[in-house]
Every structure is written in structure tokens, then in C-alpha cells.
Amino acid sequence: MKRWLMDLLKCPAEDCEGPLDLAVFDSHTMRVNDDDVEEIDEALITCGGCGRWYPVIDRITCMLPDDMRLDEKQRKWEVAFLERWKERIPEEILEKGIPFGISQ
Numbered sequence: 001m002k003r004w005l006m007d008l009l010k011c012p013a014e015d016c017e018g019p020l021d022l023a024v025f026d027s028h029t030m031r032v033n034d035d036d037v038e039e040i041d042e043a044l045i046t047c048g049g050c051g052r053w054y055p056v057i058d059r060i061t062c063m064l065p066d067d068m069r070l071d072e073k074q075r076k077w078e079v080a081f082l083e084r085w086k087e088r089i090p091e092e093i094l095e096k097g098i099p100f101g102i103s104q
């Protein structure tokens with residue numbers, strides 16, 4: 001995702017308008033119309049309102065409602081993300097993240 005998209009994103013949890021925080025793990029710069037645009041490859045988005053976390057995986061921002069994230073295939077994909085970046089992801093998310101962590 002492009003970094004500027006952060007300004008437009010909203011937490012999809014019901015009744016949550018919490019502030020979102022972005023921790024970028026991997027990104028690169030693209031030249032678009034003579035401007036340098038930062039494209040984020042992998043990042044962790046956390047919501048200060050409800051405490052949920054969301055991944056950016058392979059440039060795709062995955063801000064889905066809980067029931068879709070708990071779907072087996074989606075969940076495997078997101079847990080693989082946690083495994084991949086576990087050195088840089090807060091312990092509390094790895095252990096008891098919302099809606100899930102690595103071991104729950």
C-alpha cells in the first residue's frame with residue numbers, strides 16, 4: 001500500500017474509530033509522475049481504540065472484520081506474517097493479539 005493511504009484507513013471493527021498506528025517492516029520507493037512515493041511491502045497496523053492488529057502483507061493491506069480473519073485460510077496467512085516478523089512485533093500481540101496471536 002502507499003503510505004498516504006494510512007490517512008484514509010479506518011478500523012473495520014464495529015463502533016471503533018480508534019487512531020491507527022503504522023510500523024513499517026519493509027518498503028521501497030517508486031517513481032510516480034516525478035514524485036517519490038513510498039510503497040509499503042510489509043507492516044503492522046495497530047488500532048489504539050479496540051486494540052486489534054492488522055497486517056500489510058506483500059503490499060496488500062488486510063483490514064478485514066474478525067469473522068473473515070478467523071477463516072482458516074486467511075488466518076494461516078496472517079499467522080505466517082506474525083511468524084515472519086515476530087522479532088519486531090510486540091509480545092502482547094504475538095501472545096494474545098486481537099482477534100488472535102500466534103499460539104491462540
Ligand SMILES: [Zn+2]
Pocket residue numbers: 011012013016017018047048049050051052
Ligand atoms: Zn479498532
